Amino acid sequence: MDGAFATKLLDHLQSGVVLLDPQVQICAWNQWMTRHTELTFNDVVTKCIDAVFPEIVHSRLQDCIQQALYFKLSSMLTPALNPAVLPLYQKPSNRNLSQRIEQLIYITPIPQDEEVFCLIQIQDMTATVRRERRLRAQSTNLIATTYRDALTGVGNRRRFDHDLGAFFSDAYRKQQTIALLMIDIDDFKAYNDHLGHLKGDDCLMKVATTLQEGLRQRGDCVSRYGGEEFALPLPDTDIDLAYSIAERLRQLIETLEISHPASRTMPHITVSIGVSALIPKVGQNMTTLISQADQALYQAKDAGRNRCIRYTPELNTAPKELVLQH
Numbered sequence: 001m002d003g004a005f006a007t008k009l010l011d012h013l014q015s016g017v018v019l020l021d022p023q024v025q026i027c028a029w030n031q032w033m034t035r036h037t038e039l040t041f042n043d044v045v046t047k048c049i050d051a052v053f054p055e056i057v058h059s060r061l062q063d064c065i066q067q068a069l070y071f072k073l074s075s076m077l078t079p080a081l082n083p084a085v086l087p088l089y090q091k092p093s094n095r096n097l098s099q100r101i102e103q104l105i106y107i108t109p110i111p112q113d114e115e116v117f118c119l120i121q122i123q124d125m126t127a128t129v130r131r132e133r134r135l136r137a138q139s140t141n142l143i144a145t146t147y148r149d150a151l152t153g154v155g156n157r158r159r160f161d162h163d164l165g166a167f168f169s170d171a172y173r174k175q176q177t178i179a180l181l182m183i184d185i186d187d188f189k190a191y192n193d194h195l196g197h198l199k200g201d202d203c204l205m206k207v208a209t210t211l212q213e214g215l216r217q218r219g220d221c222v223s224r225y226g227g228e229e230f231a232l233p234l235p236d237t238d239i240d241l242a243y244s245i246a247e248r249l250r251q252l253i254e255t256l257e258i259s260h261p262a263s264r265t266m267p268h269i270t271v272s273i274g275v276s277a278l279i280p281k282v283g284q285n286m287t288t289l290i291s292q293a294d295q296a297l298y299q300a301k302d303a304g305r306n307r308c309i310r311y312t313p314e315l316n317t318a319p320k321e322l323v324l325q326h
């Protein structure tokens, strides 16, 4: 194969080819490079690559070129870790409107007699990178949907199970307290029966949003446990702090003053909250914490609703009036 044919071959490649001599000067530059830079072979020949592309100075690409020339090491720069290293454009005449080509770059040492040349090959990965970004965005969206309650927008039961499971394991490992709030709207059946299911749905949305927005710790997430019941797992939180959070949330719902003409307690929507907390021991699991919060919630309902009750071990056995801490 003669030199002219080799040049023709390079010019037909669907990727960029640049060859550097041992002095880092350009000695080959194919048509693909011209198409995406508007620089011809004559514009760049014998110039140092960093004179043509000043932005590669101190870049990873410059390191790789030197490793190829001095240590005969090959490398690859992927678009994920090295976004658009070289100023290559689909339409270099209009750089403002044209995005940089996403590049996969191979740097290969080419020993020749006593010297080493450096071959740079560039592949256009723009379509692949865009497709990956789109897929990643879709999958992030899908994960968010999987964990969101469709009606209220707060977490769903799957999110609750996931969060509580993770917090519980963490609390067991670190021997820290984990707390749980079970929050239930009072007399919600009567609300639905009086005002209709659509108003009921509206009310659920307002309560859910208020609970979520009432949380002060980033990462805390209210989930809809079922029907008109919400749950809030709280990592590294003792019973007193959990109780004060519960009380603040209860008051927030009360101050919404959503009219409830059929309530047995107040003329507006209220919630009852059961609070439990424990440091996980061998033989306990998250069901223990849920069951304790549930028992406290039943006590709150029994005691007249619109209140928070914390679980104490005596709740199981002692007469109610001795254990209610409201």
Ligand SMILES: Nc1nc2c(ncn2[C@@H]2O[C@H](COP(=O)(O)OP(=O)(O)OP(=O)(O)O)[C@@H](O)[C@H]2O)c(=O)[nH]1
Residues within 6 Å of the ligand: 151, 184, 185, 186, 187, 188, 189, 190, 192, 196, 197, 198, 199, 200, 201, 204, 226, 227, 228, 301, 305
């Ligand atoms: N509008 C609406 N209502 C729901 C939804 N999910 C559950 N409910 C209603 O919530 C009501 C819950 O009623 P109950 O479990 O008897 O409890 P309650 O009337 O709130 O009484 P207490 O909890 O004892 O105060 C039922 O009437 C359910 O139909 C929902 O997505 N939308």
